[in-house]
Amino acid sequence: MNAGAGTEIRTGFYICHCGQNIAGVVDCPAVAEYVARLPSVVVSRDYKYMCSDPGQELIKQDIREHNLNRIVVASCSPLLHEHTFRHAVEAGGLNPFLFQMVNIREHDSWVHTDHAAATEKAKALAYAAVRRVRFHTALETKRVSVHPDVLVVGGGIAGIHASLTLANAGKKVFLVEREPSIGGHMAKFDKTFPTLDCAACILTPKMSAVGAHENITLWSYSEVVKVEGYVGNYQVTVKRKPRYVNEELCIGCQECIRACVYKEAKFPDEFNVGMGKRKPIYIPFPQAVPQVVVIDPARCLQVKSGKCKQTCVEACADRRAIDFTQREELVQIKVGNIIVTTGFKLFDAKRIPQYGYGVYPNVVTSIELERLVTSSGPTGGELLLRDGRTPQSVAFILCVGSRDYRTNRWCSRTCCMHSMKLAQLVREHTGADVTVFYLDIRAPGKGCEEFYDKSLKDGIQFVRGRVAEVTDWAVTPEEEGKLVIRAEDTLAGLVRRIPVDMIVLAVGMEPQSDAQDLRRLFNMSCGTEGWFLEKHPKLAPVSTFTDGVFIAGCCQGPKDIPDSIAQAGAAAAEAMALIDRGYIEQEPNTAYVVEEDCSGCKSCIPICPYTAITFDEAKAKACINPALCKGCGTCVAACPSGSIRQHLFEDEEIMSEIEGVLSHA
Amino acid sequence: MPKPRIAIYWCASCGGCEEAFVDMAEGIVGVLEAVDIAFWPVALDFKKSDVRALPDKGLFAAFVNGAVRTSEQEEMARLLRRKSRHLIAYGACACSGGIPGLANLFTREQLLRFVYEDAPTVSNAAKTRPQTACMDDGRELELPELRNVVRTLDQVVEVDYYVPGCPPTPKMTQEAIGALLSGKLPARGAVLAPDMALCSECPRRSSKPTDLAFKAFRRPHEALIDPQKCLLAQGVVCMGPATRAGCDAACPAGNMPCTGCMGPTSRVRDQGAKMLSSLCASISARDDAAIGSVLDGIPDPVGTFYRYGLPKSLIRRKADLPAQEAAVP
Amino acid sequence: MKYSYFPGCSLKGLGRAYEESLLPVMRHLGAEMNELDDWNCCGATAYMSVDEQLACVLAARNLALAEKAGARDLITPCSACYLVLNKTKHYIEDSPAIRAAVERGLGAAGLKCEGTTSVRHPLDVLVNDIGLDVIKEKVVRPLKGLKVAPYYGCQVVRPYATFDDAWNPTTMDRLLTTLGAEVVHYPLKTKCCGASLTGTLPEIGLRLTYILLKEAVRRGADVIATICPLCQFNLDAYHHQIEQRWGPVRIPTVYFTQLMGIAFGLPAKQLALGRSFIPFRMPSAKAGEAVAPRT
């Protein structure tokens, strides 16, 4: 099966047209002709789609018919199809690592316009691979078992759905949520577009299911602080912040809250985005899961000063759930896969001062309005201006912190529909005139265009134009005492001034402020905008560049609830695929010490970040533990006597590749 | 059966390698019993014509030391190549250029001007320079031409075996001759020294820590060197890890760092690059400025990493020097 | 502290009260102002409208002169000059064509512009270099009870200035507060006063000015503080025409440097307060005391 030493090297070369993707720029037949004349090349062909079944069949057939023992395929990125062709090589009866791939699509035809230069480049790269592959040897992949438990980070709707999907399939899940309750942004919504069904009605049962599920360990008020290991075998450290309430003992009766020394709720309440009040001891919201109170250490007298009558402890009586001795705790768990669903942050409307948020009290954000129209909100669902009047006219400004080069370039995707939903709720609650200032209405989701149509028919006015500013200075009598919007109605071609009572800013979505830390923690990538980067925008939308780490929901980019749930399900399925197979195959690209060459100089030992290299005192040689080696090759480059080598990236292989790329103009 | 004939010749070298033969002491007696010395200009009065007179391959072996930098040395290298069955590059200069190889950092003109004019100890008001030809008493006299580029022996003629070191130790020399005579030879082109780095035989080896991280580099004269402890662990650049064994770690044993005269192992193409790679990877500094100040401790990277091997390194010579320079008039 | 000083044409003409108050204030704070030798007009908005490259060459001569004088900072009080000189620096950096034209032009006069001199507004220098602490120490007569509308005008904070926000600048607000004045909420602080149009299209320019004055009055301001000679003239000189059209909106407009001088206790005649159409008076406890000479 393997070409042993001394065996004649017989190489097969295949160049893929990829339809016109490659052949449109690179002269594939010319490259094939050129390679055919290179030493050791027995077969050289060009073909329309190498990754297709007939393309792969070609390789298999040639291996048998021409007794090939090395294969080179020039096509797309190895990150995309290396596995495909390795399988084909293996199916043809050859060790899959006697294969080398040449990237002439992403690195050549797609990025160059000069056909002649691109063809020459393809020849050089092909030549390099043909030279390189001569040194390839047969290798075996390593199999590592996959730990069946899964960590889900973030308890918004995506995390909840992913956890339940996995748990219902019998997998054990750790769900870690930073806030005292799961639920995320969705828990704050009144109704959901385009169906106008009540957010709480569809979310609450799922939240309770998480709280009650025997396969889910819910750690709220906790954060992941360290991730070690690799796919199938992650060791994760979770920080559990003290909530000063024993979760096992608390039954959520809230007697303690009533008993708190603070008689009145006086601190801004996070759930109502600062518009409501709570006490130092509180439950985040009525449907919170876990149904357990939490003590705010920044507000509680006992925590802050140790001087409090502790009436809460008294009220809890013999349940003894309140525990001021609680300290931060680090817990270690082992999991095989991680699903990151850490969500988004809302754009801070103060960053666009022209809109007067924070200056004019009746300029509110969309999420504030959401709380103001909810019956569980601070006003009991009555939409009022700050002075208690009912608004007669309300304007929505869309794309606040979206599609703007100075803040966020992207479209936040949900604001159009979200605003239309709120506009309908405003009309329902107050009958006020509603004007929506928009740039483009984006309503591509299922049922969304119909919802737009309904909004138009309901008499909501849509003005196409980005609002330039919101002021409180009047030019005409009807503007007195109102907020005045100045904008060009671009469809009418007129600059307009429009006085209204209330303005709602449809703030966009942003990556979480600690997204960069999370990215490092889980070894993911972020796009330039800061959203977590999927492995492939189409083919691997919930995978990341780190195997066994998946993403779902808005941490990957703005999306609505149905899309978040769909991704969460997909991420759960990806994790399950790994768990149910039970093992993963690792690239055999580990480094190894050639013992008889090693002088025992120990130079390599401090180089390894994984402590995979140890010094064998008895033999006075370095020794690499292949199970710990991740294959970076840094020690190979560092070994001063050339005694460490690396499978798949041997010195001779790389050197011949360098020689190859340079030997052709 | 006549004894095999050998030749010993020097090119650009300090004479230390010739000394190494003598340093075999009584060992040389055994050698002389086994071979006839047919050519050894330093010690015995043979002429070039005597070598010419030999049939091709008439010499069993020729040991050539020194780098090749004059026309005469090239000529002699070719002659000895033709006349000998085994041509041995003997010593660091012949193997990899050695100290004379550092002349590849300068042009011939720069060298001549310094040596004959600018050096502080020179008094040469007439600015006389060596000439390749001149007339004296009506007779034309010739001097070999100094080349622009210093070369290793194998950059001029094919070499069969290498005996590295500055100079090779008597033990290595004896072993090499022994191997030649016994016919128990490795593949052609091999280095007749252990193919392992020097640390394997260094007396200080056990004192090297496994968590070395360089905070600063010191040159030997800048520090009081602990005679027991690994030199690298003391921040002194020791080329041992990137240098062949075989010298019994004479320098570290004598409280000086290895400077790399034995050249790299067979697996390394460029000794300096490898040492640089290993050394720099283990610097503890983490940002540009801090790394820079650690590196300042190695003020002459070329001289440090390529003390004996510049002509044999991947770049061979200072690349921006003019390729050709008019021959000395 | 030594600074090079580029007055610009206005500070020698209509806006001379600006220079006449700026220089004593800077001197009082120990800053030396050296007027740039043989400076020329920056070109303002008008030259840019005719030929951009030549406008940049024209402006670059001043930058080159400042560099030749070894100036690190060039103080430029006029908003238009400040914008044009900064814009020229940006254009020289961003546009090879303009850089080439500037090099050719300056080269012909044996000059060169390498961008080593920063163009600074006195407001920036006063607050960010000299500092509010130093200024506070010099205040001997706090502007207690004086309600000021801080008016920055358009060009100084945008688009090249880096010392403050383009929409809601606050540097002068903080300075005025330090002087003891009360700053009124004035959302029009960067709205255009229409100065470049008042002379040519009075109907349009006057209306823009009127809104600024009206809102300052409506928000209870006693005085408008400005940092631009054009704004000052525009807000000050056309009250008659404005009143004819829309009724009285009488409020004085002064340079912030004049208010600084008053707070520092500098003699009124050093501050050129008499150069305004609408006289400014401190509403002090001793009611009726005029800081400005009556006219």
Place this chain on the structure above:
Amino acid sequence: MRITRTVKYEAERVRGFGREIMAVPGCETLLSCIQCGTCSGTCPLSVYMELSPRQVMALVRADFKDEVLRSNSIWLCASCYGCTVECPREIRITDIMYALKQRAIRDGVYPKRFPIPILAKEFTAMVRSKGRVTETLLVMRLFMKANLMAVLSSWRQGIGLIRTGRFVLKHERIQRRGELETMLAAAARDKEGS
């Protein structure tokens, strides 16, 4: 009621005009303009313009040179840079307006008795000859060229300036006027040459 036909024919487009304007530093982002109207909404003078700044941008991008150069919009721009700092696509609209003004003057298509381009030209002429501008003299020249009646309506300002000691009748000028002339000539000559 007068009825006009407003169809635009391809022949009316001046191909490459948009591209020429976008070559002004910072203006290449005009291609990303999403016609949101923030410029018009921000502009204090858009309400007087024949074409709103947004429409100017659209017409420039679509190569409708004449429509843009002949409109009063470019001359009403007071260079307050509000649009430039507010544009969500960071298009340097003010600078585009300058580029349009230059081309209008070059092509001579600006409204003839319209005072703003006259001011620009007078200003430029004074700077070229004296190196500095004397505002009072400039205004008087402008009034004489554009509108003699305006002198009469501005008498109050004149009197006020005399009273406050700001009415200057002597030209401000620089010393090395030759140097300035050399510089501008050198820059202009090579520009034409290239």
Place this chain on the structure above:
Amino acid sequence: MPDAAFQPRIVAFFCNWCTYTAADLAGVSRFKYAPNVRVVRLMCSGRVDPQFILSAFSQGADGVLIGGCHIGDCHYSEGNLKTLRRFQMLRRLLRGLGIDERRLRLEWISAAEGDKVRVIVNEMTEQLRALGPLGLPGRFEEWDREAGRTEAEAAGSEAREEAAHA
């Protein structure tokens, strides 16, 4: 005067996780850049043995580009930091060897920075074009011409001497 027709050769060593992926992204995004770069994929920039760089130069590269993950983002924790240290010393070494240090470039390019690949490759191509060819293989040949010359001469002088002795 830089030769506009000169096509510099750049060997690039890109790490698998960040820069190689970024180059793929540049492809997917159809960013166009100069065809002068040839990418050798390694798992980590820490695998870049200085021998590879010198070898590339000695075999005709006019420039070498190393691309790795940003500091702090290395897939292998700190491989790129080791590269940074080696790179700094290599630049000093190149200076000593008479090779313009701008011919060796180290760039941190994350998987998301497809456009940065375009910008850097174009920039480097232009810069190398301005620097002109390094052309080491040609230089080696030129250097060795003086030695080759004597082959014939040697034969000639030998013959002459022999004639004289005869």
